[in-house]
Amino acid sequence: MLKKETQIEVEKGEMLPLMEEFYTIQGEGYHTGTAAYFIRVGGCDVGCHWCDVKESWNADLHPPTDTDVIVANAAQWGKTIVITGGEPLMWNMDPITLKLKAAGLKVHIETSGAYPLSGYWDWICLSPKKNKLPTQAVYDNAHELKVIIHNKHDFIFAEEQAAKVNGNAILFLQPEWSKKEQITPLIVDYVMQNPKWRVSLQTHKYLNIP
Numbered sequence: 001m002l003k004k005e006t007q008i009e010v011e012k013g014e015m016l017p018l019m020e021e022f023y024t025i026q027g028e029g030y031h032t033g034t035a036a037y038f039i040r041v042g043g044c045d046v047g048c049h050w051c052d053v054k055e056s057w058n059a060d061l062h063p064p065t066d067t068d069v070i071v072a073n074a075a076q077w078g079k080t081i082v083i084t085g086g087e088p089l090m091w092n093m094d095p096i097t098l099k100l101k102a103a104g105l106k107v108h109i110e111t112s113g114a115y116p117l118s119g120y121w122d123w124i125c126l127s128p129k130k131n132k133l134p135t136q137a138v139y140d141n142a143h144e145l146k147v148i149i150h151n152k153h154d155f156i157f158a159e160e161q162a163a164k165v166n167g168n169a170i171l172f173l174q175p176e177w178s179k180k181e182q183i184t185p186l187i188v189d190y191v192m193q194n195p196k197w198r199v200s201l202q203t204h205k206y207l208n209i210p
């Protein structure tokens with residue numbers, strides 16, 4: 001059980017359950033190939049069976065950390081910060097994003113969109129999940145839509161999600177990692193037939209970097 005004061009700070013978003021932080025290359029989506037400092041916040045109840053960071057799900061396993069400390073660390077690294085998880089929108093993202101921006105940093109998020117939109121973002125990557133669909137504000141404000149393809153039905157889901165996201169969002173299909181040998185060729189064919197979509201690969205996994 002967290003101390004009452006800590007619990008209050010977490011509820012305000014002044015503290016966040018921090019799983020890990022690392023400086024790497026953005027591996028996925030529109031900003032693939034560019035240097036970024038990742039902040040991974042614990043806690044997610046969306047329950048994707050193929051999730052590649054299940055260790056993030058239980059927020060209680062990750063220490064509540066002062067956002068001033070997180071921001072001071074981040075500012076020593078790149079100019080672009082990616083907040084991911086877990087599901088970062090389970091928490092109030094206003095304090096951390098305001099502090100990162102005050103430090104002159106660009107702030108990106110990786111989100112399923114399943115919770116209300118909080119925070120001030122330079123880039124929102126929405127990766128919607130069937131189990132828990134995005135809230136309207138995230139559809140309206142996403143800069144990119146990145147749908148994970150694990151089976152053929154996911155192409156139908158991808159089109160449904162493309163119809164819901166704002167018209168400026170850039171559309172990506174990304175193979176689910178464990179199925180990539182079967183799925184990547186299907187995505188290649190699909191994108192050639194439906195060129196409003198682009199291919200996204202988890203390039204950091206091919207590069208063996210975090």
Ligand SMILES: C[S@@+](CC[C@H](N)C(=O)[O-])C[C@H]1O[C@@H](n2cnc3c(N)ncnc32)[C@H](O)[C@@H]1O
Nearest residue numbers: 050051052085086087110111112127175176177
């Ligand atoms: C681990 S999630 C964390 C952020 C947020 N919960 C979300 O799902 O967008 C980061 C990104 O990895 C993607 N992802 C997770 N597991 C994957 C897998 N096995 N193969 C491909 N992409 C995966 C998610 O869809 C998301 O775009």
Ligand SMILES: Nc1nc2[nH]cc(C(=O)O)c2c(=O)[nH]1
Nearest residue numbers: 025026027028084110204210
């Ligand atoms: N290099 C790298 N790029 C990423 N893009 C999104 C990631 C994530 O887990 O949110 C991720 C990640 O874990 N590593």
Ligand code: SF4
Nearest residue numbers: 044046047048051086
């Ligand atoms: S929403 Fe994101 S963190 Fe949560 S289970 Fe799905 S892929 Fe994993």
Ligand SMILES: [Mg+2]
Nearest residue numbers: 052053084210
């Ligand atoms: Mg990842």
